[in-house]
Amino acid sequence: MFDESKFAEVEARARLHAMPPSTPLTTEFAAAFLGYSVATMETMRKTPDGPVYSQPPGDGPNKKVMYQISELLAWMDRNKIGSTTQAMIRAGKAFSTLAGIASEEPYFIDQFGLLWGPVAEATIGTVRDRLETHDVVFLTAIDAATRQWDDPVAHKEHAESVQAALLHASQSIDANVEASELRASMKG
Structure with missing residues (x-):
């Protein structure tokens, strides 16, 4: 049986992908753009392997993190995999x-x-x-x-x-x- 929630998720992702490349996205929207959870996005920020993001300068907790669509697309391109062997390597x-x-x-x-x-x-x-x-x-x-x-x-x-x-x-x-x-x- 077809899962309607999955269709809505794909439709929402398509709407995000249709936005201009210079559009900044919050962590929540960046996660939806990539098909990841917010927790995964937060984990990837702790490693050099995740997509680059922007954050305002200065001290203090809870600074808003923003991802630019063009950077998310570039990160996706850098991480393309052509085979399961390549993924395993x-x-x-x-x-x-x-x-x-x-x-x-x-x-x-x-x-x-x-x-x-x-x-x-x-x-x-x-x-x-x-x-x-x-x-x-x-x-x-x-x-x-x-x-x-x-x-x-x-x-x-x-x-x-x-x-x-x-x-x-x-x-x-x-x-x-x-x-x-x-x-x-x-x-x-």
């Missing part, structure tokens, strides 16, 4: 080079030898809690993929990321060998 859940899968990283390991994922992906609280019951072992991503994990879903995501990097490297090797052979045949 950006999120740090995939490897883009062989060096990435060949360098050693810390992983949690329990008393049964099961991996519990990379330490770098855990929150500070999780790290603190796990260090009470788990050891840390340094492995390459390839070595980690060949071990058993406590979480089969996380293991599968990790293994697929490693396999994708290896496939990309293999395809690059094949293409460059073929290019070398072609170049050599054109010389002779």
Whole structure:
């Protein structure tokens, strides 16, 4: 069944996108423009990865934050993603080079030898809690993929990321060998 509230949300977003690029938007309207929650917009302001915004100078709490439509559009363009693999690389859940899968990283390991994922992906609280019951072992991503994990879903995501990097490297090797052979045949 069609959800009317979703249609109204899309319609409101279309109205916002029809406004001139120089239009300033409050956090609430910027969130609607991007399809995010206000809380997400507030969180993104704490990192350098979110869209730029304006705020009046001076001290004091509760200063109004404004986003210019042109800046929101530019931020959207800078963050376009062409594939799920690219999204995983950006999120740090995939490897883009062989060096990435060949360098050693810390992983949690329990008393049964099961991996519990990379330490770098855990929150500070999780790290603190796990260090009470788990050891840390340094492995390459390839070595980690060949071990058993406590979480089969996380293991599968990790293994697929490693396999994708290896496939990309293999395809690059094949293409460059073929290019070398072609170049050599054109010389002779």
